[in-house]
Amino acid sequence: MEQAAREHRVTISGPLPGNPTRQHRKNEGFGRDDFHIDFDRRQVTCPQGQVSKRWHGPYPTSSPTAVPLLVAQFTKGQCDPCPVRTRCTTSRAGGRNVGLPLRELHDLQIRVRTEQQTADWRTRYAIRSGVEGTVNELVHGHGMRHCRYRGQPKTHLQHVFTANAVNIDRLSSLPTTDKAPPPRPSTAFQEFLDQHGIPRPKPWRSASG
Secondary structure, three states: OHHHHHHHOOOOOOOOOOOOOHHHHHOOOOOHHHOEEEOOOOEEEOOOOOEOOEEEEEEOOOOOOOOOEEEEEOOHHHHOOOOOHHHOOOOOOOOOEEEEOOHHHHHHHHHHHHHOOOHHHHHHHOHHHHHHHHHHHHHHHHOOOOOOOOOHHHHHHHHHHHHHHHHHHHHHOOOOOOOOOOOOOOOHHHHHHHHOOOOOOOOOOOOOO
């Protein structure tokens, strides 16, 4: 999301998964969101009021698509006497480590996770179902994954013609009144398959009758 906005000025709208920490997944203990993060002072405060002693990074991660992480560390002396230590960390050799993304990405995560709980965000995201249906129709009904010609210009022209044909077909099927549109009739090819007892391939339109 951040890269699309920064490099292409495109706003990506999609559900952002929750915090992947073990405590968050099991819904027990203290996850990263339970800690107060102070990027200016490079400190993290735990739910029990302890302030981290070390701040390192950013470090690269094992995944080539993941962003580098900052790491805030609590010492063994801070965590050992804690009455809720078992809810926070299972480490016996040291204290709790909190991994977090860079400040701009952390702020973006908070904003997106807050927005996606609103009705306006759900209404906007519901547009995706129509987009997915159109993509499915183009791929399964019109073979958009297979190019008839060689070369990017000709391939692009094929895509434009196919999209226009789908738009014309949809516009011609719109009802002239407020009544619900009738089911689409079978195509000539589908009727030929039915007459000869040949199983249909995966159709892009549902036939009536």
